[in-house]
Amino acid sequence: MSFRILPIEPAIAEEVRTTLRAPGYGHPAWVDVPDSPAPCRLCLDRIEPHRERLIGFTYDAFRDREELPLPGPVFVHERACTPYERAGQFPARLGNSGVVLDAYRRGRRLLVERRVAKPDIPDALTDLLGRPEVDYVHVRSATAGCYLCTAVPAS
Structure with a gap:
């Protein structure tokens, strides 16, 4: 997926x-x-x-x-910028220190939390979002813990 x-x-x-x-x-x-x-x-x-x-x-x-x-x-x-819109690709300049992937089911139920190194992010997102119980994944900084973006199934 x-x-x-x-x-x-x-x-x-x-x-x-x-x-x-x-x-x-x-x-x-x-x-x-x-x-x-x-x-x-x-x-x-x-x-x-x-x-x-x-x-x-x-x-x-x-x-x-x-x-x-x-x-x-x-x-x-502060300046205007273009929203990220590439399906199937993780942003190239994001997550250089790794990320934490928080996989959720609707109702804000946290199912899996996984620390992932930069090269493994696309495969980890594909794996987590391929699970039928996972609805979306929050991507967070592995160093600061702050929210970066959300990943959802492409379909």
Whole structure:
């Protein structure tokens, strides 16, 4: 089974860029020039350290998917960027230190949590999403633990 990677919704990024507020929460967002690479949750590429500006804000990784929220900090480029849309491919510049894959069934039931090295991410996603009991997988940073994106079956 192939997979599809879902970044945050473009409307979320646009709202936070326009208002500098966390959509759905109203918390203030912040603008910064990072000292190290930071992952943009829309294009799923790096926000270049010392060169590009990021906007950090509170985001619910379960937004529009589950009833109970799990908010945490995420980043987007301050500039406009193109949403990630490649089915069957994991973003090339994401997860260099590995990732944690949290496989869920509807109802926010965590079934499997697996730490995966960068080269093994596509196979691990294919395996987890091929299981009939798994509905979606949250991809998190293996170092910071923060939410990066969601993977779903490609069909």
